[in-house]
Amino acid sequence: MTLPCTSVMTRSVWSYNLESEFELIPNVDSMHLIQVGLTLSDCHGNLPTLGTSNRFIWEFNFREFDVTQHPHAPHSIALLRRQGMDFDKNRKFGWIAFHSTYDFGYMVKILSQRFFYMQPFLPTNLCDFLQLVKFFFGYRVYDVKHLIKFCPNLHGGLDKVSESLGLDNSGRRSHHADSDSLVTLHVFNKIKTLYFHTKFDLLKHTGVLYGLEML
Numbered sequence: 001m002t003l004p005c006t007s008v009m010t011r012s013v014w015s016y017n018l019e020s021e022f023e024l025i026p027n028v029d030s031m032h033l034i035q036v037g038l039t040l041s042d043c044h045g046n047l048p049t050l051g052t053s054n055r056f057i058w059e060f061n062f063r064e065f066d067v068t069q070h071p072h073a074p075h076s077i078a079l080l081r082r083q084g085m086d087f088d089k090n091r092k093f094g095w096i097a098f099h100s101t102y103d104f105g106y107m108v109k110i111l112s113q114r115f116f117y118m119q120p121f122l123p124t125n126l127c128d129f130l131q132l133v134k135f136f137f138g139y140r141v142y143d144v145k146h147l148i149k150f151c152p153n154l155h156g157g158l159d160k161v162s163e164s165l166g167l168d169n170s171g172r173r174s175h176h177a178d179s180d181s182l183v184t185l186h187v188f189n190k191i192k193t194l195y196f197h198t199k200f201d202l203l204k205h206t207g208v209l210y211g212l213e214m215l
Contacts, residue, residue: 037177
């Protein structure tokens with residue numbers, strides 16, 4: 001059956017109705033995690049070798065997302081499939097349960113769900129959410145997307161920023177969590193060297209997530 005054509009209406013969002021409008025929009029609470037990439041390094045950017053000549057990063061695969069049932073953006077799913085994502089394998093063998101805004105949102109949801117008596121928990125206001133980010137991840141959290149706002153001539157997504165910095169992206173698996181986390185580390189180390197010359201230059205941006213900057 002074809003639904004009758006109706007007009008599209010814009011819902012205006014202001015400071016006084018921000019939270020109530022967010023409740024109407026499908027967000028992290030209603031979405032399901034697919035992958036988490038984890039790249040560990042020392043202060044010099046060296047990756048762990050685990051006693052071998054190889055360097056290692058991690059990609060955690062989750063089984064909670066079902067492409068046949070859960071809400072999603074079809075074009076995003078198609079993009080991930082083209083990049084080699086196997087959603088069937090995630091459903092069979094995945095581990096049960098980033099802008100970094102959503103990355104930390106998903107991680108806080110998972111960690112707080114385990115921590116607060118298995119109840120899903122995301123704060124309803126920005127201050128409480130950022131406090132949980134600090135609680136789980138510490139005070140020295142940096143969002144590269146936020147940092148590049150202070151780097152002349154750097155803009156765009158992760159791949160574009162990496163290319164602008166002249167980094168080697170050979171072997172890159174775009175939109176895979178492990179590869180994204182590794183490139184993020186390389187970008188961070190590069191801009192730290194080029195643009196943030198003193199400890200204070202970088203420290204003043206700790207805990208600031210792109211799109212959630214507090215005035």
